[in-house]
Amino acid sequence: MAPGAVIDDVRSAVRAGSSWSSPKLGSGIGFEDVTVSYGKLVVLASLSLTIEPGEIMALIGPSGSAKTTALRAVAGFVRPASGRIRIGERDVTDLPPHARDIGMVVQNYALFPHMRVEDNVAFGLRARREAKEAVKQRVAECLRMVGMSAYTQRYPRELSGGQQQRVAIARALAVRPRVLLLDEPLSALDAQIRHSMLQELARLHEAMPSLTVLYVTHDQTEALTLADRIAIMRDGRLVASGPSQALYREPPTRFAAEFLGRANLLPVTLEAADAGDGLARVRLGEISLLVKARPGLSVGRDCLLCIRPHGIAMRPGGRPSNELTGVVRAMQWQGDLHSVTLETQGVLIRMICAPLRDPPSLGVRFPIHFAAEDATLIPEDA
Amino acid sequence: MTSIAAPAIRRTSFNTGWQWVLPPLFFLSVLFFYPLALIVRESLLGHGRSLSLSHYDAVFTSGLFQDALLHTIVIALAASAGCLVLGFVLALVLSFVAFPGARLLARLIDTFIALPTFLVALSFTFIYGSAGILNISLMHLLHVRLPPVDFLYSAWGVILAEVTVYTPFVLRPLLASFSLIEPAQIEIANSLGAGPWRIIRQVILPAAIPALLAGGSLCLLLTTNEFGIVLFISAKGVITLPLLVYDQAVQEFDYTTACVIAAANIGLSLTLYSLYRMIITRFGGFRAGLV
Amino acid sequence: MLVWSRSGRIGAWLLFSLLFGVIYVLPVAVIAIASFAGQWNGVLPSHLTFAHYARAVHSSLSAELRVSLITGVMASAVALVVGTWAALALRKIYGASRLVLDIVFFIPSAVPSVSVGLGLLVAFSRPPILLNGTIAMVVVAHFVLTSAFTYGNVSAGLARLGPEFEQMAESLGARPGYRLRHVTLPLITPYLIAAFSLSFALSMGELGATMMVYPPGWRTLPVGIFALADRGDIFESATLTVLLACATLAVLVGLSYIPTRAASRR
Ligand SMILES: Nc1ncnc2c1ncn2[C@@H]1O[C@H](COP(=O)(O)OP(=O)(O)OP(=O)(O)O)[C@@H](O)[C@H]1O
Ligand SMILES: [Mg+2]
Numbered sequence: 001m002a003p004g005a006v007i008d009d010v011r012s013a014v015r016a017g018s019s020w021s022s023p024k025l026g027s028g029i030g031f032e033d034v035t036v037s038y039g040k041l042v043v044l045a046s047l048s049l050t051i052e053p054g055e056i057m058a059l060i061g062p063s064g065s066a067k068t069t070a071l072r073a074v075a076g077f078v079r080p081a082s083g084r085i086r087i088g089e090r091d092v093t094d095l096p097p098h099a100r101d102i103g104m105v106v107q108n109y110a111l112f113p114h115m116r117v118e119d120n121v122a123f124g125l126r127a128r129r130e131a132k133e134a135v136k137q138r139v140a141e142c143l144r145m146v147g148m149s150a151y152t153q154r155y156p157r158e159l160s161g162g163q164q165q166r167v168a169i170a171r172a173l174a175v176r177p178r179v180l181l182l183d184e185p186l187s188a189l190d191a192q193i194r195h196s197m198l199q200e201l202a203r204l205h206e207a208m209p210s211l212t213v214l215y216v217t218h219d220q221t222e223a224l225t226l227a228d229r230i231a232i233m234r235d236g237r238l239v240a241s242g243p244s245q246a247l248y249r250e251p252p253t254r255f256a257a258e259f260l261g262r263a264n265l266l267p268v269t270l271e272a273a274d275a276g277d278g279l280a281r282v283r284l285g286e287i288s289l290l291v292k293a294r295p296g297l298s299v300g301r302d303c304l305l306c307i308r309p310h311g312i313a314m315r316p317g318g319r320p321s322n323e324l325t326g327v328v329r330a331m332q333w334q335g336d337l338h339s340v341t342l343e344t345q346g347v348l349i350r351m352i353c354a355p356l357r358d359p360p361s362l363g364v365r366f367p368i369h370f371a372a373e374d375a376t377l378i379p380e381d382a
Numbered sequence: 383m384t385s386i387a388a389p390a391i392r393r394t395s396f397n398t399g400w401q402w403v404l405p406p407l408f409f410l411s412v413l414f415f416y417p418l419a420l421i422v423r424e425s426l427l428g429h430g431r432s433l434s435l436s437h438y439d440a441v442f443t444s445g446l447f448q449d450a451l452l453h454t455i456v457i458a459l460a461a462s463a464g465c466l467v468l469g470f471v472l473a474l475v476l477s478f479v480a481f482p483g484a485r486l487l488a489r490l491i492d493t494f495i496a497l498p499t500f501l502v503a504l505s506f507t508f509i510y511g512s513a514g515i516l517n518i519s520l521m522h523l524l525h526v527r528l529p530p531v532d533f534l535y536s537a538w539g540v541i542l543a544e545v546t547v548y549t550p551f552v553l554r555p556l557l558a559s560f561s562l563i564e565p566a567q568i569e570i571a572n573s574l575g576a577g578p579w580r581i582i583r584q585v586i587l588p589a590a591i592p593a594l595l596a597g598g599s600l601c602l603l604l605t606t607n608e609f610g611i612v613l614f615i616s617a618k619g620v621i622t623l624p625l626l627v628y629d630q631a632v633q634e635f636d637y638t639t640a641c642v643i644a645a646a647n648i649g650l651s652l653t654l655y656s657l658y659r660m661i662i663t664r665f666g667g668f669r670a671g672l673v
Numbered sequence: 674m675l676v677w678s679r680s681g682r683i684g685a686w687l688l689f690s691l692l693f694g695v696i697y698v699l700p701v702a703v704i705a706i707a708s709f710a711g712q713w714n715g716v717l718p719s720h721l722t723f724a725h726y727a728r729a730v731h732s733s734l735s736a737e738l739r740v741s742l743i744t745g746v747m748a749s750a751v752a753l754v755v756g757t758w759a760a761l762a763l764r765k766i767y768g769a770s771r772l773v774l775d776i777v778f779f780i781p782s783a784v785p786s787v788s789v790g791l792g793l794l795v796a797f798s799r800p801p802i803l804l805n806g807t808i809a810m811v812v813v814a815h816f817v818l819t820s821a822f823t824y825g826n827v828s829a830g831l832a833r834l835g836p837e838f839e840q841m842a843e844s845l846g847a848r849p850g851y852r853l854r855h856v857t858l859p860l861i862t863p864y865l866i867a868a869f870s871l872s873f874a875l876s877m878g879e880l881g882a883t884m885m886v887y888p889p890g891w892r893t894l895p896v897g898i899f900a901l902a903d904r905g906d907i908f909e910s911a912t913l914t915v916l917l918a919c920a921t922l923a924v925l926v927g928l929s930y931i932p933t934r935a936a937s938r939r
Contacts, residue, residue: 403762403774406759406778410755410759413816414792417789421791471688476689487693494697495871495874496870496871497878498877499878500878500895500914501700501918504898504902504910505700505701505911509700549696610881625787627787631791631794632885641795644792647787652783655783659779
């Protein structure tokens, strides 16, 4: 089924005034100083994070950084040692999972193997003792929504991974949850399906703008594509959070910069904290560069200059722009783009550009440019 | 679902849930542990009023008990050893010498667990008994008047029957652990010039040790407790602890002595059971089915 | 492949066939033949007859088969409930107490059946609980002897189940009772059936405890078979043993046909 058809179904369902949009207003998620430990081992250390109603928050971080733990604390499967968890206005810290009014999709979907697709989707509604007719309607509606109407009578083992995924989403949404918790829902799929499912998730949320989503992943592309805001975890701690674009453009720490995608991190010294127009001046080796100013850094301090590979170009663009000359050290053609590594001022800089007709050969010197607004400063951390 | 603030469900999912264990625990306590405790009490008390070890003293020094204990231990050890050898050979062929129907045969042997144990003892009467097939054949062949084979009516008959019945308990974990040996491992050993005996000694046997220990210790427990086979063969002079308990209680109506012997028997069994538990805890995974 | 040479392989098969034949095929075949044997004085019976079966069906012995079946079903059913309950309850307990309780529920399988029977005689012939001389004694004995096996089977099933399905059910709003009925139990049905089958088979062949406690009028088939063999009616006892084995296997085969929708997962 084409994604387009799905979204049309969604739209018509919404227009028909169905319960899709029946919003449970005020159903954000709040972590208030939540600590989780297994025995003496603290795996999640005083997490404080608020997810606004209707927002998609991506929780990313390397393996073992307690993303799943945080999500399971919201679901109620792990009990915080201290701190409170809120869903909407309600403090749910002491509630068992079945009373929390959530929808959940996990990595391997956990579809009930002994139930057909329609019974899987109906499960939550039946557990809530909803009327037969209403259950039937709602199940049909949800399966239509994810494009699985043709598979109601199948058992999960008779479905492909992507189809199981859709059923799992329909099952989670059928109960009209206050919040939707997704734990690496796409990681069991291959790259192509993952991409189309990502778009479909985005469309689903477009159709249900009041649904709050906590999306756990270790894939920054998924997070950047889908999330309004991103929270980055590391070793059980929240190390950065903010609107996706801002976090990508101006990562607060080296870890955040590297985790959200490739970044050139160049060691520089601050020469002038305020060079006018919200810019600062830094020194890289023997040359001086104009970059975006960052408050709180004192002159003379060593910091890192963060430039994304595609922020560097062969021609000047944006103003004011910096120019430096580099020696080509490596060259990689990757189909739809070229990746060039240059050496300048004793550091390596990687740039990405559209495929070059006649790429420069190794050892050649040539100039590169980057706009001041594409270069941000990060305080050098230990 | 209403969205009104927290209803009165408090922390249910975090409860340890001790209260749920109590009903089955109570049931088992009344029907099993209470009788067990009374056996011990009776063995210490007897008809007297005060606790004493005098009954133990009397029983333990009697030749009947010592004989039974010796028989029990010898039969259990011999039968378990037999189970280990037979189980190992059968498992070896079933796993590593491909032939059609191997899986079916393995399952057939497994169904022996479902049959009454005395079936084998009874059929041995027809095969190896004094008027059984073997003896009649031999008498015809050798022209002798007396049955030449009479092992059935000694401890050997019991041992052979128990080997037949309890080998599946060794076979099960062995087949499971053999299925974990990669065929490539054996092929590589083969390509390096190792012959079958060498491969068995150096690759297969080490992998089978946990299963052999688990299965062997379970066999030891089950053969110690076996009653039906010993009763059916009722070889002269071959009496084991369970049979002695039965004799004392049902034939002699001497409950005190029966309880003393039973307590000793239970002590032996529990020791063997803890051995079995220790082995499966140590090696994990290779529970010999059943227990 | 352990043996490459053709002769080696044939040797291995011969060894296997010999062992398998002598140790497993022969006893079963001989019992089966004996159950039809008219007279057996030579190497083979002189003639075959249905007389033993005819007599078995008409005599009190078919009543004994009925007693065995009823006892087996009742004891296994109780054992299934208690064992399943215990296995489910134990999942909520952690640490050392869990280990201890696990051993507690397993211990009945380690105690010799005769001693279990003796214990029941001693305990329930006196107040406060008087059961001696009742059918309940037999059922209780069989329950005690098989409960550990049902507990073990169900525990194994639950251990394999993993928490994800139940947690998913809980997240979808299922209360504990609903979850148990619609998710946990259906998913472990194959193990429940295996548990029941095993304890039923054990109960059908049980001799030691039953000999100690059976009341008049509630004699199980194994006890009847032993009485016959003891009298020297070994052909008749062979017939009944065949009947007992067939009845047991028939029930087990029947149980294995219970449809379990969870069965073909994984
Ligand atoms: N039941 C448990 N007992 C003890 N430690 C646990 C348990 N569950 C998780 N942990 C530990 O908690 C830490 C966080 O685990 P968590 O599953 O939340 O990581 P994650 O960020 O989801 O990783 P991944 O990306 O691999 O899924 C890990 O170090 C893990 O070993
Ligand atoms: Mg995780």
